[in-house]
Structure formats: C-alpha cells, structure tokens
Amino acid sequence: MSSKILIIGACGQIGTELTTKLRDLHGVNNVIASDINTRNLDLVNSGPFEIIDAKNYNAIHDCCLQNNVKTIYLMAALLSATGEKYPMEAWDLNMNSLFHVLNLAKEKVIDKIFWPSSIAVFGPTTPKINTPQYTICEPTTVYGITKQVGERWCEYYNKKYDVDVRSIRYPGIISHKAMPGGGTTDYAVEIYHEAIKSGTYECFLSEETELPMMFMQDAIKATTELMQTSSENIKVRSAYNLAAISFTPKQVFESIKKYIPDFTISYKPDFRQVIANSWPSSIDDNIARKEWDWQHDFDLDKMTREMIDNLQKLVCKVDLG
Incomplete structure (x- = not known):
C-alpha cells in the first residue's frame, strides 16, 4: 500500500484549499481529508474522507x-x-491535537507533520515593524498562547526525538473559496463578500489598523513548498515567519473601490481591535526566503482583482441556479 497524507481539520478555511492542492500534487486517493462534520459536501465528495475528532488520539492512530x-x-x-x-x-483542542500527532511521529507511526502557527504568538511587547524571526513573544490571547507553546513543543520533539515537524506563522489569510472561522483578520475576507453582496461594509477594526496579510494561493504555495523542502534545509523547527503584504482596512477599501466605485465602508471597532493592536503590522521573513526560497506572488491589487472576479462569478452562478 502506498503511503498516504491525512489532513485533520480539512473543512476549515485553509484546510479546504490545501486538500485540493495536495490531491492535485499527490493524487486524489493518496490524500485523506478529515473533520468532525460533513457540512462541506464538495470536499467530502471529492475524495477519501473520514470523520475524525482532532482531540481523539485513538481515531487518528487507527486511521x-x-x-x-x-x-x-x-x-x-x-x-x-x-x-x-x-x-x-481552545486550549484543549489546540494543544491536545498537537500532542497526538507529535506522539505519533515520536512512536514512528508517521514520518512528517505540518502544524500551522500564527502571528498571534506575538504581543504588544513585540517589535511591530518588520518583526524578526527571533524576538519577544508575549501573546495576550488564548489562541496566541497555544501557538507559542505549540512552537516550543514542536522544537522540543524535533531536538529530543528527531520528529520531522514543520511550521509557518501564518498572517491573516484571504480567500474567495471558504469563509473564515473566527479570526481577528476575518474582516479582510468579509469586506470583499459585502462589496459584492450589499455594496457596503461595517468593519470591526479601525481604518488605520495595519496587519500582515496573505492571499490563500500564496499560503498554500508556502505550505506545500515547505513540506517538499529537504529536511536538512529546515533550520527553524518552531515556526517560520512568513510575509506577503500588509495593509489597513482603509487601503483594502480603496483597492476595492477601483473596481466597485460605489462601495462604502463604516468602522465600528469591537473586542477584536484590542487583539489586532497587540499584533505586528509587518513581518520580516528573510529566513524563510533564504532557507527554502519562499516568494509570494500576490500584492493587494492583484489579490483584489482575483477576489472580485471570483466572487462575481459565484454570484452569477447562484443567480442562474
């Protein structure tokens, strides 16, 4: 039997598109998608699918x-x-699921792991401009704490047990194929949907809140390239800084108006503003670019064109039935 790839949490924003890409690269039958629900019927019906709770070690082990x-x-x-x-x-899911896969690799059941970290590992004491790979990490959110601790465990398992685990600190991810799942950068996806749907958007962050962002195609590209890189080239076993573009809600609004001139926006910051204020505005990812030749493809305007073109096609498809 040929070796297989398992994606846990495949129905999420990134997992959905990652599954498609990995099946293109490795063959449909060699990539098993899994999640706790079957709501994403397109993904469920596109290849092998298992219902797996990420907190259930035995289910992962048996699969x-x-x-x-x-x-x-x-x-x-x-x-x-x-x-x-x-x-x-959040602590239970984010930490125990990581321990499960790290221990499977420690026990030689599996050979390689990808686990995503996040810019949420940074906090208000972190340098906000061109945040370096090695810097102060004092996160102020539960999510950030789990990612910071997870990074330390990944590095520990690599050094102690020679576990081949690889990770990226994702910035905010923007996609037209799947809605986000409860993140502070969600506005950057919602704003495009509302531009097409209603022509107006109420943003939950202030207009000058600059955050690191990335188009989904670049995020998937980075993930697959990191996993295809020779192990000896992977020097960072906690998580690599990764960057593409940084922008504010005002800047993405102005980019959208080039294509939808009547689009309007208002601002009503909520509790997510405090979270955003604790994060960097730009990231230094030179180590990733040097060690595994990372390069992004999308700037803000190129991303906006792609988002609007695809969302308009989706609206037309829905209208036509």
Missing part, C-alpha cells in the same frame, strides 16, 4: 495504521476571536 498514513497536516484549531469566548475549549 494512520489502516491507511498507511505517513504525513499529517494538522489544520484543526479554535482561532483568536472564538478562542477568547471559549478559552478552555
């Missing part, structure tokens, strides 16, 4: 043994805004 899974992408997590509402649930 790996039965299908000869040798690589796991652990994409399940409770994100920043949702994590503040349910802190213990």
Whole structure:
C-alpha cells in the first residue's frame, strides 16, 4: 500500500484549499481529508474522507495504521476571536491535537507533520515593524498562547526525538473559496463578500489598523513548498515567519473601490481591535526566503482583482441556479 497524507481539520478555511492542492500534487486517493462534520459536501465528495475528532488520539492512530498514513497536516484549531469566548475549549483542542500527532511521529507511526502557527504568538511587547524571526513573544490571547507553546513543543520533539515537524506563522489569510472561522483578520475576507453582496461594509477594526496579510494561493504555495523542502534545509523547527503584504482596512477599501466605485465602508471597532493592536503590522521573513526560497506572488491589487472576479462569478452562478 502506498503511503498516504491525512489532513485533520480539512473543512476549515485553509484546510479546504490545501486538500485540493495536495490531491492535485499527490493524487486524489493518496490524500485523506478529515473533520468532525460533513457540512462541506464538495470536499467530502471529492475524495477519501473520514470523520475524525482532532482531540481523539485513538481515531487518528487507527486511521494512520489502516491507511498507511505517513504525513499529517494538522489544520484543526479554535482561532483568536472564538478562542477568547471559549478559552478552555481552545486550549484543549489546540494543544491536545498537537500532542497526538507529535506522539505519533515520536512512536514512528508517521514520518512528517505540518502544524500551522500564527502571528498571534506575538504581543504588544513585540517589535511591530518588520518583526524578526527571533524576538519577544508575549501573546495576550488564548489562541496566541497555544501557538507559542505549540512552537516550543514542536522544537522540543524535533531536538529530543528527531520528529520531522514543520511550521509557518501564518498572517491573516484571504480567500474567495471558504469563509473564515473566527479570526481577528476575518474582516479582510468579509469586506470583499459585502462589496459584492450589499455594496457596503461595517468593519470591526479601525481604518488605520495595519496587519500582515496573505492571499490563500500564496499560503498554500508556502505550505506545500515547505513540506517538499529537504529536511536538512529546515533550520527553524518552531515556526517560520512568513510575509506577503500588509495593509489597513482603509487601503483594502480603496483597492476595492477601483473596481466597485460605489462601495462604502463604516468602522465600528469591537473586542477584536484590542487583539489586532497587540499584533505586528509587518513581518520580516528573510529566513524563510533564504532557507527554502519562499516568494509570494500576490500584492493587494492583484489579490483584489482575483477576489472580485471570483466572487462575481459565484454570484452569477447562484443567480442562474
């Protein structure tokens, strides 16, 4: 039996598109998607799918043994805004799921792990401009705490047990294919949907809040390239800084207006503003660019064109039935 890839949390914002890309690269039958629900019917019906709770070690273990899974992408997590509402649930899911896959690699059941970290590991004491790879990390959210601790455990398992675990500190991710799942950067997806749907948007962050962002195609590209890189080139076993573009709600609004001139915006910052204020405005990812040749493809205007073109096609498709 050929070795397989398992994606845990495949129905999430990143997991959905990652599954498609990995199936293109490795073959549909070699990539098993899994989640706790089957609501994403397009994904469920597009290839092998298992219902797996990321907190259930036995379910993950059995799936790996039965299908000869040798690589796991652990994409399940409770994100920043949702994590503040349910802190213990966030800790339970985010930490225990990581321990499960790290221990499977320690026990030689699997060979390789991808686990996403986040810019949420940074905090108000972190340098905000061109945040370096190695810097102060004092996160102020439950999500950020779980990611910071997770980074330390990844590095520990690599050094102590030679576990091949790889990670990226994702910035805010923007996609037209899947809605976000409770993060502080969600506005940057919602704003495009509302521009098409209603022509107006009420933003939950202030107009000058600058945050690191990335178009989904760049995030998927970075993830697959990191996993395809030779192990000896991976020097950072906590998580790599990753960057593409940084912008404010005002700047993305102005980019959208180039294509939808009547679009309007208002601002009503909520609890997520405090979270955003604790995060960097730009990231230095030179180490990733040097060690595994990372390069992003999308700037703000190129991303806006892609988002609007695809969302308008989706609206037309819905209208036509």
